[in-house]
Amino acid sequence: MDTIFIDQLSVDTVIGVYDWERTIRQRVVIDLEMGFDIRAAAADDDVALTLDYKSVAKRVIAFVEAAEFELVETLSERIAALILDEFDVTTVSLRLNKPCALRGAAGVGIRITRSRAT
Numbered sequence: 001m002d003t004i005f006i007d008q009l010s011v012d013t014v015i016g017v018y019d020w021e022r023t024i025r026q027r028v029v030i031d032l033e034m035g036f037d038i039r040a041a042a043a044d045d046d047v048a049l050t051l052d053y054k055s056v057a058k059r060v061i062a063f064v065e066a067a068e069f070e071l072v073e074t075l076s077e078r079i080a081a082l083i084l085d086e087f088d089v090t091t092v093s094l095r096l097n098k099p100c101a102l103r104g105a106a107g108v109g110i111r112i113t114r115s116r117a118t
């Protein structure tokens with residue numbers, strides 16, 4: 001299977017378990033890899049035949065900006081489920097980094113891979 005990816009998508013959202021985190025917006029940085037057969041689109045050079053990464057990015061940004069989860073786990077699972085539900089992809093791998101969460105670390109977060117239920 002081929003892969004269409006989006007790297008380092010930065011979005012500000014309400015995320016965190018502590019009271020002070022419920023009152024601010026924090027940055028999360030998302031890497032996505034989506035399984036999609038690109039051959040038909042490449043043969044016809046037609047964006048209508050592929051997974052439009054701009055459409056995926058706009059949908060993910062809108063979802064994350066409106067979200068108010070506590071855990072990075074929950075946000076990650078919900079983004080993966082949304083992509084599998086709304087776009088014609090077979091798998092989605094997602095890495096979500098919360099770069100300002102932990103003093104002394106460049107980031108913390110989650111990496112998951114989910115597939116469409118058969």
Ligand SMILES: Nc1nc2c(c(=O)[nH]1)N=C([C@H](O)[C@@H](O)CO)CN2
Pocket residue numbers: 015016017018021070071072073098100101102
């Ligand atoms: N496994 C997790 N551990 C922690 C999370 C989380 O979402 N998943 N969140 C926090 C706090 O919100 C932290 O990011 C604040 O700096 C702590 N541990």
